[in-house]
Amino acid sequence: MEETSYIVIGNWQLALAATLLLVNIALSVVLRLGMGRDLIVGAVRMTVQLALVGLVLEWIFQTRQPVLIVLMALIMAGLAGVAAVQRTSRRFPGVYWNSLVMISASAFLVTGAAITGILQVDPWYDPQYLIPLLGMVLGNALTGISLGLDRLMEGCTRNRNWIETMLSHGASRWEAAHEEIRQALRTGMIPTVNAMMIMGIVSLPGMMTGQILAGAAPLDAVRYQMVIMFMIAACTALATLGVVLLAYRMLFSPDHRLMSSLIREKK
Amino acid sequence: MLTAHKLARFIDGRPIWSDLSFSLRSGERVALRGPSGSGKTLLMRSMVGLDAIDQGEIRFRDRNLDQWDIPRYRRLVRYIPQDAAFLSGTVRQSIEQFFSFRANRDLVLDTAELERNLDILQLPGSFLDKTAGHLSGGEKQMVAIMRSLLLSPEVLLLDEPTSNLDEAMVSRVEALVEAWMTGDAERRFVWTSHDTRQLDRLTSRSIELNGVPATSEIRPDSSLDTTDRAIGRQSRTSGAS
Numbered sequence: 165m166e167e168t169s170y171i172v173i174g175n176w177q178l179a180l181a182a183t184l185l186l187v188n189i190a191l192s193v194v195l196r197l198g199m200g201r202d203l204i205v206g207a208v209r210m211t212v213q214l215a216l217v218g219l220v221l222e223w224i225f226q227t228r229q230p231v232l233i234v235l236m237a238l239i240m241a242g243l244a245g246v247a248a249v250q251r252t253s254r255r256f257p258g259v260y261w262n263s264l265v266m267i268s269a270s271a272f273l274v275t276g277a278a279i280t281g282i283l284q285v286d287p288w289y290d291p292q293y294l295i296p297l298l299g300m301v302l303g304n305a306l307t308g309i310s311l312g313l314d315r316l317m318e319g320c321t322r323n324r325n326w327i328e329t330m331l332s333h334g335a336s337r338w339e340a341a342h343e344e345i346r347q348a349l350r351t352g353m354i355p356t357v358n359a360m361m362i363m364g365i366v367s368l369p370g371m372m373t374g375q376i377l378a379g380a381a382p383l384d385a386v387r388y389q390m391v392i393m394f395m396i397a398a399c400t401a402l403a404t405l406g407v408v409l410l411a412y413r414m415l416f417s418p419d420h421r422l423m424s425s426l427i428r429e430k431k
Numbered sequence: 432m433l434t435a436h437k438l439a440r441f442i443d444g445r446p447i448w449s450d451l452s453f454s455l456r457s458g459e460r461v462a463l464r465g466p467s468g469s470g471k472t473l474l475m476r477s478m479v480g481l482d483a484i485d486q487g488e489i490r491f492r493d494r495n496l497d498q499w500d501i502p503r504y505r506r507l508v509r510y511i512p513q514d515a516a517f518l519s520g521t522v523r524q525s526i527e528q529f530f531s532f533r534a535n536r537d538l539v540l541d542t543a544e545l546e547r548n549l550d551i552l553q554l555p556g557s558f559l560d561k562t563a564g565h566l567s568g569g570e571k572q573m574v575a576i577m578r579s580l581l582l583s584p585e586v587l588l589l590d591e592p593t594s595n596l597d598e599a600m601v602s603r604v605e606a607l608v609e610a611w612m613t614g615d616a617e618r619r620f621v622w623t624s625h626d627t628r629q630l631d632r633l634t635s636r637s638i639e640l641n642g643v644p645a646t647s648e649i650r651p652d653s654s655l656d657t658t659d660r661a662i663g664r665q666s667r668t669s670g671a672s
Contacts, residue, residue, distance in 0.1 A: 326518050329575070332479055333582060334506040334534035419480055420501040 169379030182207070221295065230289040237298055241268040244302040248407075251310035254317040256414055256426040263309055266406035271301050274399040282391065300371065300392055301399045304356060308400035309407045312352030316408055317427050319344040320415055324424050337416035345408055352404035356397050363393065432456055433478075433508060433586055433619075438487035440473060447473055449486070453638050455586060459619040460612070462630040465640030471623045472513070474640065475588045479510040491586075502534035509584035511575055513591050514568075522566075523559040526578050535582055548577045551607045552600075568595035576604060580611045587611075587620040593629070605633060 185207055192199040224232050245264035249255070275298045279285045285293045320327065323344065330340040363369055371392060375385035415423050432454055439449035447470035455461060463471050476482040478489060480501055489496040491508060517525035530540050549556065552573055566574065572595050579587065587608070593601040612618050621638070624630050630637070
């Protein structure tokens with residue numbers, strides 16, 4: 165085992181940490197709050213998922229095969245693209261492709277620029293940088309996409325009458341959709357903007373905390389956090405804009421018609 | 432001239448209307464009649480491309496609907512949806528917003544005309560500063576019609592324009608549309624209403640949608656099947672009789 169600057173957590177210590185949750189589960193059972201089941205399922209899922217990811221990452225970090233690393237990155241982007249759509253309450257044909265293409269394009273663009281241009285990681289596929297940075301960027305873009313898509317489809321459904329009134333008075337599809345697009349982008353960006361607003365005041369961001377725990381100097385950790393936040397904001401904005409614009413082109417036909425029949429409620 | 436030639440629209444394989452032909456000439460006042468569910472709203476929406484047609488063609492000024500720049504076409508052929516109002520801001524802002532669309536940029540809001548319209552509707556000047564949340568259903572309907580007329584369309588498709596209005600307001604809205612008609616010889620309108628006396632009073636001709644009998648699907652050998660072939664037809668009525 166190589167020398168580490170942090171305390172390695174053993175199995176016993178893990179089990180001890182899990183008992184922290186037992187207290188809450190006991191309380192929930194006694195007071196009949198109905199949270200016990202959710203807490204147990206959540207805890208078990210978290211444990212299994214993280215253990216598996218840990219094994220995969222360990223393997224990838226040891227082999228350091230660029231093909232495997234890129235494959236892992238593609239799978240992560242694919243899962244994020246699908247998850248973004250699954251969180252919305254309305255669908256239209258092609259929405260999964262829109263999400264997959266836009267989240268992959270913007271996440272690879274932003275992460276690629278950061279790794280090769282800003283951090284100048286050598287080799288560029290070094291998983292120590294590529295995987296965590298991509299993961300954080302994807303996770304946030306996913307939220308932006310699902311919120312933005314949801315808001316756009318909600319707006320086009322709820323304000324259909326108003327949108328069609330504008331269209332029938334000579335508005336182009338862009339003029340009629342503009343307010344809905346604006347609102348969708350704003351909604352998609354709210355979590356990212358809020359996170360930047362309170363960062364360091366209300367909360368210490370998870371990645372920075374992790375680096376400090378791992379022994380990094382706080383000022384270095386802060387610099388990493390700043391870079392990742394710029395990356396997250398850029399990628400979320402790009403991905404949300406891309407998906408919302410593709411959805412707009414789908415929902416508003418070139419002959420300036422709102423295709424409201426394409427929007428289906430989630431079953 | 433605005434013409435519809437052999438229009439058909441199917442929903443779930445069932446024709447809402449089919450083989451439907453008619454034309455609207457300058458100066459005409461036309462009623463669109465038919466029972467509820469016969470597709471009157473759908474027809475009006477299709478006439479301005481808010482809904483698709485499955486067969487046939489719509490021509491205006493010797494050009495097919497596909498050949499028109501649609502916002503430009505809709506500036507001339509205007510459909511006013513039921514419950515067409517606005518979401519935020521004041522009445523005046525909502526009117527001004529519609530003048531800002533690219534297709535309407537060459538139009539200027541004529542304040543004298545606006546005041547004339549308010550006079551006909553017997554609304555005070557302060558009405559323009561009312562916000563969306565403070566308008567009744569009837570007032571919203573009046574805003575929608577007034578706003579449309581200020582953008583000087585040539586053909587007006589009015590879908591139940593007075594459904595939320597009390598009797599006194601109905602006659603003022605009718606007077607407003609009448610005043611618009613006399614402004615230019617090119618102008619014409621199509622009007623739907625549940626009030627057949629209103630249609631008799633305002634219009635001189637009808638387009639009839641007979642609708643598909645609701646039972647025709649259930650009784651496949653029914654004699655009603657023959658009506659499926661041509662469920663939309665045009666007829667002339669003798670006007671205000």
